[in-house]
Amino acid sequence: MKFVKNTRYYRGVVYEWNLPTGSTCPFAMECKVTVDRITGKFDIHRGQYKCYAAGPERFPGVREHRWKNFEYTKNGGIPQIPKGCKAIRIHAAGDFYNQDYFDMWLEVARENPEVEFWAYTKSLNYWVKRLGEIPNNLTLTASRGGRLDCLIDQHELKNVTIFKSKYEVPEQMPIDTNDEWARTPHINFALIDNYAKETPQISLL
16 A cells, blocks of 8 residues: 655656556546456456556566555555655556546645646546546546547547657647646647557658
């Protein structure tokens, strides 16, 4: 039941709260991958792309850590913010798995206004039920490719689209490489599929 300190990928020091991939992602579709807690066997649901966060779950220690976090919150536990923490990425792995859990994070953010929180999510129904109640220090990004994508445009949710190549990204759409755009409110952006090979565009004259 703990956070993971990350000093390499993000700007500054960021603490991550992670859950098991797939098993806590009720509305994932294109990226869904579940990993058996005991065997480590991967179940890939053959969408357009594969969840990058599932990879580390091939290690038993990572799986067990994420599952313990999951069990802790399911049983009513509330993550304790590390001392001196200024930034938290909710779910570098996993997602909001029910409304109570989503609401718990809203309350944690309200009680820690000096901490920056952000999260990607496909659990858009939980978000939509709390529109107007999201604390200013929590930035949510709707991740396209889930079963509730219709809610993104309907409610004008901040969102991200995954592309196979940077050459497919529409002009003027920023590409995130270290969660900088995910931490920025009201900006839609792109991500490049971590498993795709970059193919340069060729101009035929």
